[in-house]
Amino acid sequence: AALFDSYLRSPQLKEVGKIISQRLGRELKPFDIWYDGFKTRSTIPEELLTSKTQALYPDPAAFRAGMPDLLVKMGWDRTRAEYLADKIVVDPARGSGHAWGALRKGSVSHLRTRISDKGMDYKGYNIAVHEFGHNVEQTITLYDVDNYMMTGVPNTAVTEAMAYVFQNRDLALLGMKDQAPDKEKMEILDVAWQMMEIMGVGLVEMKSWDWLYENPDATPAMYKETVIRNAVDIWNKYFAPVIGINDSPLLAIYSHMVNSPLYLPNYSYGHVIHFQLEEYLKGKDLARELDRI
Structure with missing residues (x-):
């Protein structure tokens, strides 16, 4: 406080x-x-962004199928990208969005975001990319730790920071360069x-x-x-x-x-950690560093 x-x-x-x-x-x-x-x-018309996201992701299955490609764009190789994405499923949400991590190896994490019958609008996509960051963290810190008792992160602010790293790249993942x-x-x-x-x-x-x-x-x-x-x-x-x-x-x-x-105070600390991470990640291999972190 x-x-x-x-x-x-x-x-x-x-x-x-x-x-x-x-x-x-x-x-x-x-x-x-x-x-x-x-x-x-x-500065970009939301209608333009939504037209892109609806064409790419008309339903939850399409977003799940596209997750390996998103990870490859962020720097993971195809094998690693498919390994991570295979452990995440996508569900339609009534609310804004949520990421529910698996609690045991062999189970999957759930990504939830709102998708209308017209497809995923940009707002839903932006939220989905954030939740995807959570799911990737949840998968890495469950499946890739040496001992199950080390599962997870020290605090939920850490997973929020990971989600912000993903969300901060949502336009790049759509193939749109930021040259401001x-x-x-x-x-x-x-x-x-x-x-x-x-x-x-x-x-x-x-x-x-x-x-x-x-x-x-x-x-x-x-x-x-x-x-x-x-x-x-x-x-x-x-x-x-x-x-x-x-x-x-x-x-x-x-x-x-x-x-x-x-939970809400963790968002603030998540922003602090995210800001520090972005400074650290400049010029580095993003995927390798996120795996290591």
Whole structure:
């Protein structure tokens, strides 16, 4: 919590907010905590991206069949790519997406993302690539460890970092080159803004769980009220000075606070690890390093 507090108090976030406001040509609104305009894909019509993904992946079976090719594009040789992809299946999701790792050798990991009857749109593809990163990590850390007791990663922030490494290359995997001259600067601004949002919801969750421990007889209605109250408090303390609007409950939106207890803070650490990984991976064999890591 101390790290999150220190980051969210940074005066640089106000400066990033001013840049976003200038780019949007208006005052910031609460939903601008999800501003996505620093990414290269924001300059490409989503209809164009979706036309590509729907043609490539009309159904879950098509995405699964294409997974070895995605891994080859990331640097794995064909044999290794097929070895990893063979242990992952793809399921249609009603929600946004999820990666469920196998718990024993011989079982498969499940990648879930939303695919309509028109095929996988770009949003579903972007999520699928993220979840694919999870599944690859889950497969490597189950099948390739010396002892079963070493299965997995030290913390879920590590698997989030792996997923971000994959997701960061979604356009390249579609065969689209990113030649933006200020790409690296834009990526830093993008991560800085994402960190603000996800650290905020992480603080809401931690504060809400503190309350749960203090109130073991709490009802669902009481917990809901507490989460919303904490969201408004965190917003007013850290976000209102940046956005310029008070009393927004928007930080209470994540269902993770109920179905994946104390998971949200791991996203923040995942972003930190991912940023460090990307710096380290420059000029190196991506696939070899990810296998080693």
